Amino acid sequence: MSEHNRRLVERAGIDVEKLLDMLLRAAAAEFTTYYYYTVLRNHAVGLEGGETIKEIVEDARLEDRNHFEALVPRIYELGGELPKDIVDFSKMAWCRDAYLPEEPTIENILKVLLEAERCAVGGVYTEICNYTFGKDPRTYDLALAILHEEIEHEAWFEELLIGKPSGHFRRSKPGESPYVSRFLR
Ligand SMILES: [Fe+2]
Ligand SMILES: [Fe+2]
Numbered sequence: 001m002s003e004h005n006r007r008l009v010e011r012a013g014i015d016v017e018k019l020l021d022m023l024l025r026a027a028a029a030e031f032t033t034y035y036y037y038t039v040l041r042n043h044a045v046g047l048e049g050g051e052t053i054k055e056i057v058e059d060a061r062l063e064d065r066n067h068f069e070a071l072v073p074r075i076y077e078l079g080g081e082l083p084k085d086i087v088d089f090s091k092m093a094w095c096r097d098a099y100l101p102e103e104p105t106i107e108n109i110l111k112v113l114l115e116a117e118r119c120a121v122g123g124v125y126t127e128i129c130n131y132t133f134g135k136d137p138r139t140y141d142l143a144l145a146i147l148h149e150e151i152e153h154e155a156w157f158e159e160l161l162i163g164k165p166s167g168h169f170r171r172s173k174p175g176e177s178p179y180v181s182r183f184l185r
Helices: 001-009 016-042 050-076 088-093 104-133 139-162
Strands: none
Touching: 001 016, 001 050, 016 050, 016 088, 016 104, 050 104, 050 139, 104 139
16 A cells, blocks of 8 residues: 555655655644643643633643644654654754743743744745645645645744734634644544
């Protein structure tokens, strides 16, 4: 199955090694983001932070973990694999590490969160969609589903930071992944 699918994708004009590199760097960014968002969520405290902000960070955190989970099967289907060493994997991340800021005010934490989501939207998934469009429908569909969620995450943090309404409301359950959940069955 995977060999045949890989050949089909190659015949459509995709450099599968390049695509695998993109998917691995995307998966590494999701995996590291999941870790860093755990730290950031724990520090979203005080009068300006608290449970409201924590809940929103939690939705984004769990959905980013879902993105990792959804990407991994496609990597193996295309003949790739996860690195043996987690340190090597974390260094592959497409986006900068979302470190807790030196001065961890809510505003500074939100800036880090927004920058991470912007990398996912503008860098990772827009590029994967553009590269696979019309050539590898399965990867395209997956990257597009993730992109929908990243754009929502971006809008949540932008709303919190600059007060412009995002038009989105909370998930019905934490980490619901309305677009990506169909890849997780
Ligand atoms: Fe993500
Ligand atoms: Fe995200």
